[in-house]
Amino acid sequence: MADNTTEILVGNSFLDTTFFGAITYGNLLAAVIILVATYVIAKVISVVVMRVLAGKVEINNSTFLAKLVRWGTYFVGIVAASPFLHIDFSGLMVAGGIVAIAIGFASQNTLSNFVAGVLLMFERxxxxxxxxxxxxxxxxxxxxxxxxxxxxxxxxxxxxxxxxxxxxxxxxxYVAHIARRFDYNIGIRYTDDADKAIKVIKEVIEKHPYALKNPGPSVYVDELGNNSINLKVRIWCPSGFWWDVRTDMLWKLFQALRKAGIDIPFPQLTLWYGEDAPKPAKVAKGTGFSAQEVLGKSEASPENAIKVIK
The missing domain is CATH 2.30.30.60 (SH3 type barrels.)
Incomplete structure (x- = not known):
């Protein structure tokens, strides 16, 4: 009895029964399983591709790429199932390979652009x-x-x-990161209070709605120039508002400094005549230099000036 059962399950089982030609029911079942699995995998992969590319590329391009991946998966599944159905694709594969090589040589630039486009979509x-x-x-x-x-x-x-x-x-x-920084180089007069200027600048920055607090702004004396004390101002803002904040903030800083009595100097040259340097005089408002210095005069006596000229 045991020998008969083994013979039915192994030697003369239903799966070994011929269905059509040399194709058995077992071959047919295996091919169906492969094709169904291929269909499910292709659908899942196409959905994943659509979700990954959603909002990053146009819908037409993502749909085309998803269809390309799905049909490519179908082709792989059919090739995998073909041996069970006793279908020989060897001749077709050879012919297709020759055609593909010919097309590849004829359109190298197009293929390279296509491959690069797919990589760009995934690398993002x-x-x-x-x-x-x-x-x-x-x-x-x-x-x-x-x-x-x-x-x-x-x-x-x-x-x-x-x-x-x-x-x-x-x-x-420029907008890959959520925040972006911009810098200003602001010069003030040597007669102005740098600490006061820094305080005024920070107050303006704190009032701006798009100036970030983390990372926060930075304001400090950066250089002692020929004609001015140069302040470095560094401000962070959302990347999408970078240009608007940068242009708006500069004018507000200028107005605030001018209102606080802090002005931006112009390149100036001081000349005096005589043996002694001019004595300190009252600073002229708005220039950073005394009126005598601006005009090139000194408090030296006329006699000394004439002596130098001679």
Whole structure:
């Protein structure tokens, strides 16, 4: 009895029964399982691709790429199931390989741009709407296609960059980080109080709604120049408002310093005649130098001046 059972399960089982030609029910079941699994895997992969690229590339490009991945998975599944159905794709594969090589040689640039476009979509160094600089071109990313990327410059000019060039170039993304810093170099007169100027600048920064507190601003004396005390001002703000904050803050700082009696000096040259240096005089408001210094006069006696001239 045991021998008969083994013979039924192994030698004459249902799965070994011929279904069509040399195809058995076991072959048919294996092929069906592979094809169903391929269909499920292809659907899952296409959904993942759509979610990964959502909001980063246009919907048409992400849909096309998802379909390409899905049909590629279908092809792999059919090739995997073909031996169970006794289908020989060897001749077709050879012919397809020859055609693919011919097409590859004829369209090397197109294929390289396509591959680079796919890699850019997955690596995501830039996204639509980002403010970037690449190959000396600055502007906003308008479209990331499978073959090229379109940038709208600040002047409103549209520039198309092949993805192969885009992928191999240094890309500067100005908004990839949530915060961005800008610097000012502000000069004040030597007769002004630098500590007071720093306090005034910090108060203006603290009142601005887009000036970040973490990382916070930095204001300090950076250099003692020929004509001024140079202050360094460093401010962080959200990357999306960088330009607006930078232009708005500069004028507010100037107005606040002027209101506090702190002015920005101009390059000046002081000349005097005579044997002795001029005595300190009352500072003229708004210049940082006395009226005598501005006019090139000294308090030396006329006789000394005439003696020097002779």
């Amino acid at each position: 160094p830039v996204g639509i709407g980002d403010n970037i600089s690449v190959n000396g071109i600055e502007g906003y990313v308008e479209d990331i296609g499978l073959l090229s990327t379109t940038i709208r410059t600040y002047e409103g000019i549209y520039v198309r960059i092949p993805n192969a060039s885009m992928f191999s170039s240094d890309i500067t993304n």
